[in-house]
Amino acid sequence: xxxxxxxxKFGDHINTDDIIAARYLNTTxxxxxxxxxxxxxxxxxxxxVSINDIxxxxxxxxxxxxREHAPIAIKGCGISVVVAKSFARIFFxxxxxxxxxxxxxxxxxxxxxxxxxxxxxxxxxxxxxxxxEKGNFxxxxxxxxxxxxSGGLMSWAKEKYIK
Amino acid sequence: xxxTEKILANHAGLKETFPGQFIExxxxxxxxxxxxxxxxxxxxxxxxxxxxxxxxxxxLVPDHFTPCKDIKSAEMVKRLRxxxxxxNVLFYEIGKVxxxxxxxxxxxxxxxxxxxIGADSHTCTYGAIGAFSTGVGSTDVAFAMITGKIWLKVPAxxxxxxTGKLARFVGGKDIILYxxxxxxxxxxxxxxxxxxxxxxKSLPMDDRFTICxxxxxxxxxxxxxxxxxxxxxxxxxxxxEKGVFYYSDEDAKYENVVEIDASAITPQVAAPHLPSNSKxxxxxxxxxxxxxxIGSCTNGRISDLRKAAMIAKGKKVHPDVRAIIIPxxxxxxxxxxxxxxxxxFVESGCVISPPTCGPCLGGHMGVLGKGxxxxxxxxxxxxxxxxxxxxxxxxxxxxVAMASAIKxxxxxxxxxxx
Numbered sequence: 001x002x003x004x005x006x007x008x009k010f011g012d013h014i015n016t017d018d019i020i021a022a023r024y025l026n027t028t029x030x031x032x033x034x035x036x037x038x039x040x041x042x043x044x045x046x047x048x049v050s051i052n053d054i055x056x057x058x059x060x061x062x063x064x065x066x067r068e069h070a071p072i073a074i075k076g077c078g079i080s081v082v083v084a085k086s087f088a089r090i091f092f093x094x095x096x097x098x099x100x101x102x103x104x105x106x107x108x109x110x111x112x113x114x115x116x117x118x119x120x121x122x123x124x125x126x127x128x129x130x131x132x133e134k135g136n137f138x139x140x141x142x143x144x145x146x147x148x149x150s151g152g153l154m155s156w157a158k159e160k161y162i163k
Numbered sequence: 164x165x166x167t168e169k170i171l172a173n174h175a176g177l178k179e180t181f182p183g184q185f186i187e188x189x190x191x192x193x194x195x196x197x198x199x200x201x202x203x204x205x206x207x208x209x210x211x212x213x214x215x216x217x218x219x220x221x222x223l224v225p226d227h228f229t230p231c232k233d234i235k236s237a238e239m240v241k242r243l244r245x246x247x248x249x250x251n252v253l254f255y256e257i258g259k260v261x262x263x264x265x266x267x268x269x270x271x272x273x274x275x276x277x278x279x280i281g282a283d284s285h286t287c288t289y290g291a292i293g294a295f296s297t298g299v300g301s302t303d304v305a306f307a308m309i310t311g312k313i314w315l316k317v318p319a320x321x322x323x324x325x326t327g328k329l330a331r332f333v334g335g336k337d338i339i340l341y342x343x344x345x346x347x348x349x350x351x352x353x354x355x356x357x358x359x360x361x362x363x364k365s366l367p368m369d370d371r372f373t374i375c376x377x378x379x380x381x382x383x384x385x386x387x388x389x390x391x392x393x394x395x396x397x398x399x400x401x402x403x404e405k406g407v408f409y410y411s412d413e414d415a416k417y418e419n420v421v422e423i424d425a426s427a428i429t430p431q432v433a434a435p436h437l438p439s440n441s442k443x444x445x446x447x448x449x450x451x452x453x454x455x456x457i458g459s460c461t462n463g464r465i466s467d468l469r470k471a472a473m474i475a476k477g478k479k480v481h482p483d484v485r486a487i488i489i490p491x492x493x494x495x496x497x498x499x500x501x502x503x504x505x506x507x508f509v510e511s512g513c514v515i516s517p518p519t520c521g522p523c524l525g526g527h528m529g530v531l532g533k534g535x536x537x538x539x540x541x542x543x544x545x546x547x548x549x550x551x552x553x554x555x556x557x558x559x560x561x562x563v564a565m566a567s568a569i570k571x572x573x574x575x576x577x578x579x580x581x
Contacts, residue, residue, distance in 0.1 A: 013348055013437065017545040021552075022524035025198045026228060026235035028205060040552040060349040063382060064545060065524075066284040068202055068300040089353050089384055090284055093314075094300035143185040143314070153302050153314075154210045161310050 001121045003080040003101070004129075005052035008045070009113040010038075012058035016091065019062065019070040033069050034076030051078035054119070056111045058084065062091025071100045081119050083108060083126065096144055099152035107135030165320045165415040166387055167355040170295040173407075174278040182319035182418070190220065192272060193307045194281030196263055197225035197236065199300070200243045203282060206305035214250065216311035221252040222272060224263040227520045232527035261492025261518040264288040264376060264460035269492055271402025275390040276409050280304070280313050285460050285542065287378045291371035292398070293390030293408060298379060318384040319418035320355040322411075325362035327426030332576045334470070335370030336462055336540065336560040338362070339377040340431040342423065344441035352382030354418065357411065362425040363388060368397045369466040376461045377542050380438040432538070432573060433558040436546045444563050447573040451483075454537040455568035456549075457561050458489025458516070459523045462540035465495050467561040472504040474565040474576055480512035481571030487529045489516040513568070525550045538567045 017040070024036045038045035055074065061084035062070060071094045074082065081101040085108050095102045103119060107126055111117060115130040124139045140148060150156035164172065164179055172180040174188040195203050200223050207215075215221055223243050228236035247254030255266065264285050267273050275293035279286065282304045289296035299313065307313050323342060343350070356378045363371070371388050378386030388394075390408045398406065433441040457463070457471050468490060480486045488508050490496035496518065499505050505515060522529030523541040531537055531550030537557070539549065544556035559567070562576040569579050 015543075015545045017524075017543070017548050021547055022198075022227075022526055023530075023550075026233060026239060028202050028239075040547040060352060060382060063348060064284065064543060066199060066282050066286075066298040066300055068199065068282075068302060072202075086349065086352065088349070088382060090298050090300060090379075093303065097300055097302040097306075141185060147314075153306050154206050157306050157309060158210055 002118060003052060004116065004118045005054045005080050006050065007054050007056050007111055007113060007115045007117050008049060009111065010055065010057040013060045013063055014057050015064035016062060016067050016070040017064055020067065020073040025067060025069055030072055030076040033073040037073040037077050046077050049077050049079065052080040053078065054117050055079050055082045056084070056108055057082065058108060059086045061087050063088035066090045068094045068098060071095045071098055075100045083119065096147055097153040099148065103137045105135055105137035107137070110135065165355065165357060165411045165417070166293065166389055166409045167295055167320055167357065167385060168317060169409045170276060170278060171315065171317055180317045182317050184317045186315050186317060187312050188278055188315055189311055190280050190307050190313055191277040192279040193221045193304055194263060194267065194279070194283065194286060195223055195301065195304045196227050196283055197229060197240050197243055198227045199282030199304065201239045202301035203304040203308065204242060204246045206302050207308055210305065210309065212309045215252060215308045218251045221308055222267065223247050223252060223254045224260060224266060225255070226260055226262050226518070227524065228526050229260060229519055230257055230517060259493060262460045262463055262520055265464055265491035265495065268292065268372070269401060269494055271404060274404050274406030275394060276407030280307060284379045285376050287383065287386050288372050288376040288460060290375040290378065290385050290387035291368065292394050293388065295385055295387065297385045318353055318355040320357050321351055322357045322359060322417040322420045324420060324422045325360035325425040327362060327424050329362065329425055330429065332430050332562045333428050334560055335366060335373035337428050337431045338425060339374045340433050340438065340441040340558065341428045343377065343381045343439050346381055346421065348380060348437050348439045349382040351378065354383055356381065356383040356386045358386060358388050364391060367466060368393060369464040372464065373461055377438070380542060430560060430563050430575060432563060433544055435544050435555045435557065438542065438544060438558060444559065444573060444575045447557065448575070450557065450573045451536065452538050452567050452572060453484065453535040454529060454531060455484055455486040455564050456489065456522050456529055456537060456539035456541060457564050458491060459520065459541040460491065461542045462561050463489055463491030463495065465498050467540065468495065468499050468504050471561040471565040472507045474562050474579060475511040475513065476507050478511055478569050478579060480568045483571050484568050485529070486513040486568040487516055487522065488513045489521065490518055492518050522549055524548065538564050538573055540564050
């Protein structure tokens, strides 16, 4: 899988209250959640992003609560992948489980706001098409690849457990 | 092996586990609340599942937006209630419900040696009784409700060793804030945090719950304290079950050992907008406050209310301050009435809320307006956490919060007691 899109760059410790504030958690509607994505720290984010755009962030992206509404809101905005130096652990597993692609790499330092990025999941490479620089990332371990290939945890569960 | 590795090995049917290993483990208890539960139920139904794997191992706790704050939250709780009836799983109705991480241990549902998952990040609280307990997402809960299993990566363990006697007005909250300030909000990312040492051994259960509760604020996968006599006494007060006591081996491998002189810890206050911005309370004594919240899964237990009442007794809340007290469960509420604590609070001008997560996450029962400042015994002070994106939350223990309510600015409890 290869994705290409425009970069929206964020800093370290972007938490789940930043991604989707708790006052909007009284619904499970994807569109509504997406419309408030990043609102507290980046008003109108959901209106400014386009399909396939890419979020790039620093350390500990998604720290805070266990709300799956956070990766759902991001995915609902049309974001194709989140690239960060590191992810908080619950966000990491939620993203894998719902099928939001995420990439962990220090190449983040070589990416700026509005750059165009190409991420190749098959080769584990990332190209900054704006600057021409290239980087690598470590692919998911086999166990997680299985889940991601199935399209998320529940599809994997269907194949394995639900007859 | 460490206590964490032993519990995981036992639940994965393995002789041993090692950090970095992926395992599929069986779960003893699966928890979801009114925010995360409906999503889990949607996934459960979408997958075509008809029955939960074991109705006695699933518990649904509507505690975040309850008593329901609006139509949408009422619909979400209705969904939870209907599912609970259909599947015959535990559901705590208004009148019985409390804040999940205070409620479950009190109901005797969490036991040493168990593997517990919950779609709530503060599920790590139950590590205080020697369980492996961690926060997960709604899809994880859906998967576990169907299969009784969870996928996990075995975490490396950081051992924290606390020595020395705690100073006056210093408790579990100060220990954990001090620790998070030392290692940072990602200082234990993906790691097990094992809290040990003579200081921990002499701590009452309530303080232990507070410490493990905030392991997630350092990025931890779980916080854990080896069970001992204090754990045993607590257990026998709530259940006939004993659980299984695990201990780390003498030669257990730790990624890191952090030694902390607990006698040097002073009452802490974490400034906006990260729990790691924690310093001695006196560093912030010029900060005026509009609201004080004493409650939450971190500090809404009976000993927290006792500590706050001791400060409030015979004094009045500052006229410019709203002070909100939230007993975490009905049992705690009733105990507080019996001990006369509620009288003390009302007399001093505090308002008492029913058990709810409410203001901690800016839900209801005390939401902040633009520019307002709160000091709270809660666990997070992120941007907009308690309301308006331009409001400010300081975190502290109950004595500091109550002293601040009386003075109208952040205060050391010494300022209002003799």
